[in-house]
Every structure is written in C-alpha cells, then in structure tokens.
Amino acid sequence: MEPITLLTGKAAVLDRANVDTDQIIPKQFLKRIERSGFGQFLFYNWRFDETGREREDFELNRPEYEGASILIAGENFGCGSSREHAPWSLLDYGFKVVIAPSFADIFHQNCLKNGILPITLSHSDIQSLVRQTEIQNQVTVNLPEQTVIGESGRPAAFDIHPYWKEMLINGWDEISITLRYDSEIQAFEEASAI
Amino acid sequence: MGRSIIEKIWEAHQVVQEENKPDLLYIDLHYIHEVTSPQAFEGLRHNGRKVRRPDRTFATMDHNVPTYNRYFIQDEIARNQLDALAANCREFGIQLADLNSQDQGIVHVIGPELGLTKPGMTIVCGDSHTSTHGAFGALAFGIGTSEVEHVLATQTLWQTKPKTLKLEVRGSLGEGVTAKDVILYIISKYGVTFGTGHVIEYCGEVISAMSMEERMTVCNMSIEGGARAGLVSPDETTFSYLRGRKCVPAGSEFEAEVRRWQSFASDPDAEYDKKLVIDGSEIPPMVSWGTNPGMSSGVDAKIPVYEETASPEEEKALRGALEYMGLNEGLEIQSIPVQHVFIGSCTNSRLEDLRAAAGWVKGRKVKDGVRALVVPGSQNVKRLAEEEQLHEIFLEAGFEWRDSGCSMCLSMNPDVVPAGEHCASTSNRNFEGRQGTGARTHLVSPVMAAAAAVYGRFVDIRKEEYSRNAEKVSS
Ligand code: SF4
Numbered sequence: 001m002e003p004i005t006l007l008t009g010k011a012a013v014l015d016r017a018n019v020d021t022d023q024i025i026p027k028q029f030l031k032r033i034e035r036s037g038f039g040q041f042l043f044y045n046w047r048f049d050e051t052g053r054e055r056e057d058f059e060l061n062r063p064e065y066e067g068a069s070i071l072i073a074g075e076n077f078g079c080g081s082s083r084e085h086a087p088w089s090l091l092d093y094g095f096k097v098v099i100a101p102s103f104a105d106i107f108h109q110n111c112l113k114n115g116i117l118p119i120t121l122s123h124s125d126i127q128s129l130v131r132q133t134e135i136q137n138q139v140t141v142n143l144p145e146q147t148v149i150g151e152s153g154r155p156a157a158f159d160i161h162p163y164w165k166e167m168l169i170n171g172w173d174e175i176s177i178t179l180r181y182d183s184e185i186q187a188f189e190e191a192s193a194i
Numbered sequence: 195m196g197r198s199i200i201e202k203i204w205e206a207h208q209v210v211q212e213e214n215k216p217d218l219l220y221i222d223l224h225y226i227h228e229v230t231s232p233q234a235f236e237g238l239r240h241n242g243r244k245v246r247r248p249d250r251t252f253a254t255m256d257h258n259v260p261t262y263n264r265y266f267i268q269d270e271i272a273r274n275q276l277d278a279l280a281a282n283c284r285e286f287g288i289q290l291a292d293l294n295s296q297d298q299g300i301v302h303v304i305g306p307e308l309g310l311t312k313p314g315m316t317i318v319c320g321d322s323h324t325s326t327h328g329a330f331g332a333l334a335f336g337i338g339t340s341e342v343e344h345v346l347a348t349q350t351l352w353q354t355k356p357k358t359l360k361l362e363v364r365g366s367l368g369e370g371v372t373a374k375d376v377i378l379y380i381i382s383k384y385g386v387t388f389g390t391g392h393v394i395e396y397c398g399e400v401i402s403a404m405s406m407e408e409r410m411t412v413c414n415m416s417i418e419g420g421a422r423a424g425l426v427s428p429d430e431t432t433f434s435y436l437r438g439r440k441c442v443p444a445g446s447e448f449e450a451e452v453r454r455w456q457s458f459a460s461d462p463d464a465e466y467d468k469k470l471v472i473d474g475s476e477i478p479p480m481v482s483w484g485t486n487p488g489m490s491s492g493v494d495a496k497i498p499v500y501e502e503t504a505s506p507e508e509e510k511a512l513r514g515a516l517e518y519m520g521l522n523e524g525l526e527i528q529s530i531p532v533q534h535v536f537i538g539s540c541t542n543s544r545l546e547d548l549r550a551a552a553g554w555v556k557g558r559k560v561k562d563g564v565r566a567l568v569v570p571g572s573q574n575v576k577r578l579a580e581e582e583q584l585h586e587i588f589l590e591a592g593f594e595w596r597d598s599g600c601s602m603c604l605s606m607n608p609d610v611v612p613a614g615e616h617c618a619s620t621s622n623r624n625f626e627g628r629q630g631t632g633a634r635t636h637l638v639s640p641v642m643a644a645a646a647a648v649y650g651r652f653v654d655i656r657k658e659e660y661s662r663n664a665e666k667v668s669s
Binding site (some may be wrong): 016022024038075079114175 | 209210215230233237241246276322324336338339340344348349354390420422426507511513605625628631656
C-alpha cells in the first residue's frame with residue numbers, strides 16, 4: 001500500500017446523503033477477479049447515460065474536478081454492502097481521501113485497509129471547506145498533524161485511531177503485522193481447544 | 195455487574211489486547227463465496243501464504259448462480275468467478291458447496307441449516323448480511339476482501355470493541371404482521387444509521403416468541419440500520435433448532451454444548467450503551483416506497499409529502515427517491531402498481547417463508563401481466579418445500595419455481611427487473627439499481643409479496659376479506 005502523509009490535491013464535492021455501495025460501484029462490475037481497473041466503473045449509473053456518454057449533470061463530471069484526489073461527501077457515505085470494490089474503484093479513480101460528516105462502518109474499515117484515508121468532519125467544518133474550494137480548489141490533508149485545510153481559512157482537526165494512523169503513514173500491510181503474533185494465536189487455539 | 199452476550203463473546207475471543215490498538219479477535223468460522231473472495235486468494239498466493247484453518251472455512255456459490263438451467267452459465271465473467279472459487283477451494287483445501295452439492299444455497303441460509311453456525315461463535319463473511327447468523331447468539335458480521343484475506347491467513351481480525359444497543363420488542367404482533375415487518379418498522383422509525391458503531395441485541399416478548407427463521411430475518415437486516423451485527427441470546431428455541439443438524443454433535447456432547455451455549459446468554463443486569471423499546475402491537479405490515487430501507491411505511495399509509503419533511507436535506511432525499519421510484523408524494527401505498535414479485539434472498543427464502551406465501555397463494559392466481567418468482571434460499575429448502583408440495587401451489591398459481599441462489603436480490607445473475615418497473619421483493623435492499631438498472635424495488639414480507647402478485651398492487655393483508663381467505667386455504 002502507498003503510504004499517506006501529506007497530500008495536497010483537488011477536492012470534488014458530492015453533496016448527497018446515504019450514498020450506498022450500489023451507487024459507488026454497481027453490481028454488474030463485481031465479477032472481475034482482479035483488484036485493479038475498477039475506477040472506470042465508479043458511480044457508473046450516475047456518471048454515464050444509457051448510451052455510455054458522460055452525464056453533464058453529475059458532479060464528478062465537472063471539468064474543474066478532473067484529477068481530484070479528495071472526495072468531499074455527505075452523511076452516511078458508503079452504506080450498504082461490504083464490497084471492497086467500492087474503495088478499490090475510488091482509489092483506482094484517483095481518490096486517496098474521503099471527507100464526510102459520517103461513514104458506514106464496513107466501508108470505513110475497508111477504506112483504511114486499502115490505503116484510503118476516511119476523514120470525519122463536522123457539518124460546519126465541511127461547509128467551510130466546501131466554500132474554500134469554490135474559490136481555489138486546493139485542499140491539504142496532513143495525516144501526522146491530523147488536519148485538513150483549504151487554500152484560505154483555518155485548519156480543521158480530525159480524529160483517527162493511532163493504530164490506523166501508523167498503518168497508513170507507513171503503508172503497512174496488516175497481515176504481515178498479525179503474523180508476528182503467530183505464537184499468541186497458536187496459544188489461544190490450544191487453550192480453547194480449537 | 196452482569197455482562198451482555200456481546201461482551202461475553204468478545205472477551206472469549208480476544209487473542210491480543212494492547213494499548214492504543216484494536217483487539218485481535220479470534221474468528222471461529224469463516225464463510226466465503228465467489229464474489230468477494232478471488233482477490234483475497236490472489237493476495238495469499240502472491241505472498242506465499244496458506245489458509246491457516248481450512249477446517250474453519252466453508253465456501254458456497256450463491257451470488258451469481260443462475261436459478262434456471264443452472265449449469266448453463268452464459269455470462270463468461272460470472273463463470274470465471276465460480277471457476278476461480280472452485281479452484282481456490284481445491285488449492286487451499288476448503289470445503290465447498292458447489293452447484294452439484296445438495297447443500298448449495300445462499301451462504302446465510304445454508305450455514306444455519308447445516309448447523310455450522312452456533313451460539314457463542316465469532317463468524318465473518320465477505321458479505322454485509324452476515325449479521326443473519328446473530329440469530330443464534332453468535333457475533334457475526336460482514337467484512338471486506340482485505341479482511342477475508344486476513345482471516346484466511348491468520349484466523350483473526352483486528353477489531354475495535356463495538357458499542358452495545360439493546361432493542362426490546364415488547365408485547366405481541368398483530369395478525370398478518372411478520373418478522374420482516376418488525377425489522378422494516380424499526381429501520382423506518384429510527385433511520386438507516388441508528389445502529390452505526392453498535393451491535394444490536396434484540397430481545398423482548400416478540401423476539402422470544404419468534405422461531406429461529408424469524409429471528410434470522412430480523413438479524414439479517416441489522417446492517418440496514420447501520421449496525422454491523424445484530425443478535426439474540428440463545429434459548430430453548432435456538433437449541434431445539436440446532437439439535438440433530440448435520441454439523442452439530444449428538445448425545446451427551448450436545449447436552450454439554452447446550453450448557454456452554456447457555457453461558458453466553460446476556461445476564462439480566464447487563465448494561466448497554468443505548469436502549470430502545472418498541473411495542474409489537476404498533477407494527478403494521480410494511481412496504482418500502484423509497485430508495486433505502488428506512489423509506490418504508492405501513493401498507494395503510496401514504497407516501498410522505500414534501501411539505502411535512504423535517505429538514506431541507508430530508509426533502510431533497512425524498513424528492514430524489516420519489517423521482518427514481520416514479521411515485522408522487524402523498525400517494526396511497528396500496529395504489530402502487532406491481533409488475534414483478536420476488537420471493538427469495540437471505541432475508542426471506544426459508545421454508546417458513548415459503549409456507550407463509552404458499553398458504554396465501556393457494557387457490558389463487560397471479561394477476562395477468564405480473565411476473566412472479568420463488569427462489570428458495572438453498573437446495574435443501576427447495577427439496578423440503580417440494581416434499582410439502584409447496585412448489586405445486588406456486589406453479590399452479592402462475593409463479594416460477596427456481597433453483598437456489600441470491601437471484602433477484604442483487605440481480606448479478608440473469609434474474610433482473612427491467613427499468614421503470616416495480617417489484618415487490620422479500621429481499622433487504624431497495625437501493626437504486628439493486629434489482630437492475632432503473633428497477634424500482636419495494637421491500638415486503640413473503641405474504642405481502644404473495645398478495646401483491648395476486649392483486650398486481652399492494653394490499654393490506656390484515657383486512658378481513660384477505661386474512662379470512664388465507665386461513666381457509668392454509669387449514
Ligand atoms: S441474498 Fe442478497 S443480501 Fe443475501 S447474500 Fe445474497 S445478495 Fe447478499
């Protein structure tokens with residue numbers, strides 16, 4: 001996984017609540033057996049019309065959002081299924097950070113495991129960030145400092161579990177860490193006669 | 195102070211507990227299926243890792259299997275996924291219920307049916323409706339593919355301890371009101387995020403009186419209320435369901451297991467982070483009219499009007515949902531036309547569900563122009579239903595009778611609802627496009643779905659004329 005420390009990039013705003021995983025990546029694209037190449041299907045039914053042409057009225061299709069690496073989303077983002085194709089498609093499309101007032105649990109977890117930083121900010125912090133992006137669309141996310149800041153304005157602080165912070169900053173693979181606890185796992189299995 | 199079942203299971207599975215870290219939790223049982231596992235196996239191979247406990251891993255094919263002519267899979271990519279699962283299970287020594295197996299079916303139907311799911315266990319699966327297994331007093335939750343790979347390699351997961359929510363359903367349910375209505379009512383009342391960060395323990399007279407199949411329906415949809423897991427403390431109903439099942443020990447070993455299982459039940463003085471109480475008598479038969487399960491109302495109600503929404507955000511959500519659904523504000527739910535009916539999915543495809551629907555359908559006909567499908571949750575359910583001749587009732591009435599699988603719950607196989615058409619569905623999600631691009635899903639109970647097939651619209655099954663007939667045919 002690629003480490004995340006300091007990231008400055010364009011932010012795209014998707015102001016919709018309860019965006020579910022069926023919207024993030026519709027099920028017809030879940031049949032691949034690879035991890036890569038899902039970005040082209042991100043928000044497919046919103047991004048493209050029946051003929052496969054880009055829909056002008058969909059937020060992410062705005063020219064000024066091209067190349068965005070930070071997604072500012074609405075309440076309960078990522079609700080629905082456990083499909084990891086959702087973070088895969090976001091990542092493959094280019095998003096490394098998702099900022100929202102709240103996330104669905106499994107999706108939140110899946111982001112962390114794939115090197116996407118999910119940031120929970122209050123409604124007012126998000127609003128002020130969105131206002132700033134309208135003037136100049138540059139947002140800086142500082143993971144070591146745990147702050148988000150636009151071109152102007154005050155930095156907004158966010159919380160992250162120290163465990164995940166360390167993992168993301170180092171780009172560590174969780175399995176190799178867990179395998180260091182092999183003797184503990186074995187002892188547990190023996191003690192509980194599993 | 196007493197402990198809840200959630201804390202008891204958690205504490206019994208902690209392998210590592212260190213400051214500033216989630217706990218490393220041991221996983222007793224890992225279910226896998228074809229859609230969320232291929233990339234996990236790919237990861238194992240890539241790093242030269244093995245499956246730590248193939249004996250604690252069980253696989254099935256369900257999400258994209260055809261339910262008609264099942265060995266003829268036209269979709270090449272779907273076939274690749276099924277082939278990949280079979281090859282991975284062979285390579286890593288994992289037991290698989292494939293299309294030839296009489297045990298094949300939806301993962302959340304066959305696990306309980308075979309007696310693999312047991313009280314006190316930690317259970318995971320790369321599928322959000324893993325919460326279903328909570329009905330047995332297991333801590334069961336959905337995970338993503340990275341976690342699938344992690345469990346395959348280590349049989350553990352790093353997890354932060356969830357908060358606990360006690361949800362008590364008091365009293366009793368009215369005539370014609372089912373477990374599905376209970377959970378839809380709960381989500382419509384408290385919203386699609388009330389359970390976020392929590393594990394829900396369902397209790398109270400209504401839950402105690404429920405069969406295991408009904409409890410599974412309730413726990414199944416915990417995730418639609420935002421909770422990763424929902425469970426019910428094990429009791430006599432749980433134990434008698436498990437007795438004699440294929441993967442459950444018999445004789446004195448069974449009695450010893452029951453005593454161990456009992457010890458997981460919540461203590462009467464257990465404390466919870468949050469408590470909610472509802473009265474069973476306030477619950478009507480429910481119908482969803484919007485694009486998330488919280489957008490549901492009693493069948494005798496009307497779709498909300500914009501003017502009465504609580505906030506501009508809510509109004510925006512309501513407008514968006516009604517536009518997608520092609521419905522008007524204030525419309526009577528009973529006047530929504532239905533062109534498709536789907537009885538199936540891990541929420542409502544078990545024998546009792548099929549009995550309830552068949553009991554109502556017997557002697558009636560599916561309305562002209564309505565396409566109605568019954569998809570049993572497993573091949574075992576299918577066989578048992580056929581032994582009771584339920585399939586004949588359905589076929590006679592004009593339903594299609596299929597092989598088991600997820601089918602129209604997410605329409606990854608050929609069972610799809612065309613754009614713009616309405617489907618009364620016993621599944622669990624009415625998200626945009628879930629049953630097909632532009633498809634309009636209405637979540638209901640099996641008997642409500644059966645009635646919708648006959649009338650081509652939603653009807654209040656509590657109304658005397660309907661329920662009296664229903665009694666007549668089932669007696
Ligand atoms: S029936 Fe539907 S909800 Fe259940 S496992 Fe299959 S796709 Fe998921």
